[in-house]
Amino acid sequence: MSRVLVGVKRVIDYAVKIRVKPDNSGVVTDGVKHSMNPFCEIAVEEAVKLKEKKLIKEVVAVSCGPTQATETIRTALAMGCDRGIHVEVTGKDYESMGPLQVSKILAALAKREEASLVIVGKQAIDDDCNQTGQMTAALLDWPQGTFASEVTLEGDKVKVVREIDGGLETIKINMPAVLTADLRLNTPRYATLPNIMKAKKKKIANMKPAELGVDMVSRGPGGGSEGDILRGLLAVEQSSRQHGGLISSSRTHLHPAIVATDFHDSSSLKGYSETLSFTELIQPTGG
Amino acid sequence: MAAVGTLSRVGRLLCINRSRCLIFNSHPRRAISSCIDPAHGLSTEQKEFQKMAFDFAAKEMAPYMTEWDDKEIFPVETMRKAAQLGFGGIYVQPDVGGSGLSRLDTSVIFEALSTGCVSTTAYISIHNMCNWMIDTFGNAEQREKFCPDLCTMKTFASYCLTEPGSGSDAASLITSAKLSGDHYVLNGSKAFISGGGDTDVYVVMCRTGGKGSKGISCLVVEKDTPGLSFGKKEKKVGWNSQPTRAVIFEDCHVPVINRLGQEGQGFNIAMSGLNGGRINIASCSLGAAHACVQLARDHLLVRKQFGETLSNNQFLQFKLAEMATKLVASRLLVREAALALQEGRSDAVSICSMAKLFVTDECFNICNQALQMHGGYGYLKDYAVQQFVRDSRVHQILEGTNEVMRMIIARGLLSEL
Numbered sequence: 001m002s003r004v005l006v007g008v009k010r011v012i013d014y015a016v017k018i019r020v021k022p023d024n025s026g027v028v029t030d031g032v033k034h035s036m037n038p039f040c041e042i043a044v045e046e047a048v049k050l051k052e053k054k055l056i057k058e059v060v061a062v063s064c065g066p067t068q069a070t071e072t073i074r075t076a077l078a079m080g081c082d083r084g085i086h087v088e089v090t091g092k093d094y095e096s097m098g099p100l101q102v103s104k105i106l107a108a109l110a111k112r113e114e115a116s117l118v119i120v121g122k123q124a125i126d127d128d129c130n131q132t133g134q135m136t137a138a139l140l141d142w143p144q145g146t147f148a149s150e151v152t153l154e155g156d157k158v159k160v161v162r163e164i165d166g167g168l169e170t171i172k173i174n175m176p177a178v179l180t181a182d183l184r185l186n187t188p189r190y191a192t193l194p195n196i197m198k199a200k201k202k203k204i205a206n207m208k209p210a211e212l213g214v215d216m217v218s219r220g221p222g223g224g225s226e227g228d229i230l231r232g233l234l235a236v237e238q239s240s241r242q243h244g245g246l247i248s249s250s251r252t253h254l255h256p257a258i259v260a261t262d263f264h265d266s267s268s269l270k271g272y273s274e275t276l277s278f279t280e281l282i283q284p285t286g287g
Numbered sequence: 288m289a290a291v292g293t294l295s296r297v298g299r300l301l302c303i304n305r306s307r308c309l310i311f312n313s314h315p316r317r318a319i320s321s322c323i324d325p326a327h328g329l330s331t332e333q334k335e336f337q338k339m340a341f342d343f344a345a346k347e348m349a350p351y352m353t354e355w356d357d358k359e360i361f362p363v364e365t366m367r368k369a370a371q372l373g374f375g376g377i378y379v380q381p382d383v384g385g386s387g388l389s390r391l392d393t394s395v396i397f398e399a400l401s402t403g404c405v406s407t408t409a410y411i412s413i414h415n416m417c418n419w420m421i422d423t424f425g426n427a428e429q430r431e432k433f434c435p436d437l438c439t440m441k442t443f444a445s446y447c448l449t450e451p452g453s454g455s456d457a458a459s460l461i462t463s464a465k466l467s468g469d470h471y472v473l474n475g476s477k478a479f480i481s482g483g484g485d486t487d488v489y490v491v492m493c494r495t496g497g498k499g500s501k502g503i504s505c506l507v508v509e510k511d512t513p514g515l516s517f518g519k520k521e522k523k524v525g526w527n528s529q530p531t532r533a534v535i536f537e538d539c540h541v542p543v544i545n546r547l548g549q550e551g552q553g554f555n556i557a558m559s560g561l562n563g564g565r566i567n568i569a570s571c572s573l574g575a576a577h578a579c580v581q582l583a584r585d586h587l588l589v590r591k592q593f594g595e596t597l598s599n600n601q602f603l604q605f606k607l608a609e610m611a612t613k614l615v616a617s618r619l620l621v622r623e624a625a626l627a628l629q630e631g632r633s634d635a636v637s638i639c640s641m642a643k644l645f646v647t648d649e650c651f652n653i654c655n656q657a658l659q660m661h662g663g664y665g666y667l668k669d670y671a672v673q674q675f676v677r678d679s680r681v682h683q684i685l686e687g688t689n690e691v692m693r694m695i696i697a698r699g700l701l702s703e704l
Contacts, residue, residue, distance in 0.1 A: 190342060190343055192371065192372045193388065194381075194386060197388075
């Protein structure tokens with residue numbers, strides 16, 4: 001029987017109001033309530049359910065980050081994972097850590113642990129990247145079942161119902177595979193008091209990326225020996241809503257009005273995405 | 288100064304005053320952690336319990352607390368969900384299905400659950416108290432018979448001490464239990480019983496011997512016992528998610544094997560249960576006050592009068608600061624009392640009484656102040672703050688009135704050699 005690796009990420013709790021740091025270098029994380037990424041909870045729940053159905057033998061929870069990441073692993077253990085692995089990433093490495101680095105780590109661990117499945121959340125609610133699962137599959141050259149809303153093990157294959165733009169797509173992929181959990185895959189359980197107590201005795205192994213042969217630097221297209229580090233430049237608060245303007249109700253009048261009006265200051269970062277969404281949303285129908 | 292504008296719009300900070308600029312926490316290296324965070328000082332494990340309880344309260348209780356209050360619904364299914372997580376016998380021993388946690392763990396859990404619904408959490412705490420009494424003072428057969436189902440909340444419990452003629456003077460109770468072969472025959476009635484009529488197991492203090500506390504024994508009466516009946520469901524100001532009824536015994540036959548402990552031990556059993564019960568009720572008050580401080584804070588940041596948000600008003604800032612201070616002080620006292628009880632310290636009884644007295648009073652005042660800060664809106668049932676006020680008001684009365692708490696503390700002080 002097989003082993004499942006579940007990646008869990010510690011993020012700012014979804015209910016917290018995000019604040020930008022006064023120097024605009026990022027968002028405030030000190031003293032702010034953190035918890036497990038909701039999609040990661042769904043991933044853990046799915047893995048634990050597979051174990052309860054006796055389809056897999058062991059669930060290993062992995063998290064990358066500083067010491068606080070172990071809190072998230074403990075929550076996963078309290079939900080039913082058997083053991084945890086904390087890959088310690090701190091300081092500058094942690095600040096520049098993104099999906100590429102995490103997927104390298106997960107790929108290395110999946111090989112080392114001889115996992116049959118790697119399950120992660122479809123995206124994290126802080127960066128909304130939606131990349132880690134897919135990159136991990138590519139690095140391992142494993143099939144991927146992303147945006148999973150239903151997972152069924154069938155022998156050495158996995159049937160995955162995926163939520164896609166057009167509706168639901170069902171695929172059958174070979175194991176080992178990478179799955180990413182979508183919202184409707186399941187409803188995560190609360191950890192019970194006895195399980196929280198039992199989790200205290202479960203082991204969390206500690207290791208550094210270097211031990212897995214993973215280089216935490218992300219290289220730019222130039223690919224130089226030092227590489228470019230992916231670095232956040234600026235964090236600004238979303239500006240408050242602008243006043244609307246009255247325009248005539250006819251659609252044929254609408255299009256020229258949008259094109260003619262300058263809604264935004266092109267020098268601000270948000271301007272670009274606003275243009276994109278406007279012109280894409282309002283397409284004049286023929287005639 | 289541009290940063291001031293940004294943050295005061297976004298701000299969860301309690302102390303922004305644009306015109307005064309004195310008390311603005313802008314030092315980049317200082318953590319902006321909330322001074323009223325109930326997680327401070329807890330172990331990693333306790334933080335896990337607390338987080339789970341807060342999640343449960345927010346998702347399974349808070350959305351329904353208004354409806355439960357309005358329609359007087361006893362939320363059996365939700366409580367059973369809570370029991371599945373281990374909340375049915377938090378400090379009951381694991382060999383009969385309990386979670387085996389400490390009094391401090393219990394306080395932390397009830398405080399968190401209470402933010403979702405005070406009334407329901409208070410009932411869960413009463414249920415836990417009765418479960419513990421059977422677990423601690425019952426023999427093997429009694430523990431096996433009653434505790435496992437109480438832990439899963441397959442069955443629910445009620446604590447029956449108060450009578451129409453004996454409230455604070457509990458030792459003067461007159462419900463009699465006359466020995467008749469292998470049964471006691473109970474006659475009398477109990478008043479204000481939480482859960483009465485809808486619960487399965489009644490832990491009843493009754494008189495088997497002479498006058499005073501030494502003549503009282505503790506019997507477990509099961510529902511549907513012939514001679515057991517109930518009064519009308521009381522209409523209350525709060526605690527509406529639990530039914531309250533008189534419990535009436537008319538030649539009610541209860542087997543002797545249902546007696547907890549020895550004859551004459553009943554009053555001690557009742558009082559032991561109440562020490563923990565007082566910490567639990569105080570913890571429920573803490574949860575209510577915590578929720579109200581957050582509601583008040585949010586309201587002050589949103590409501591505008593005289594061209595500014597209320598949070599710019601110094602009187603309200605000071606009032607909020609006082610509320611927060613009393614909340615933290617209350618929390619520390621409850622947690623200290625919990626530690627004293629679980630360690631069996633000699634001051635346990637006194638400090639539990641002090642905690643109950645201080646915390647139920649202060650937390651009610653906090654909730655009341657929060658209502659005042661909401662202005663007219665605070666009086667509307669659309670807003671949760673009034674329910675916290677109504678629900679927490681009774682904590683100053685039951686499980687020993689705050690006047691009786693003073694009696695206990697004074698007695699402890701004045702009887703010292």
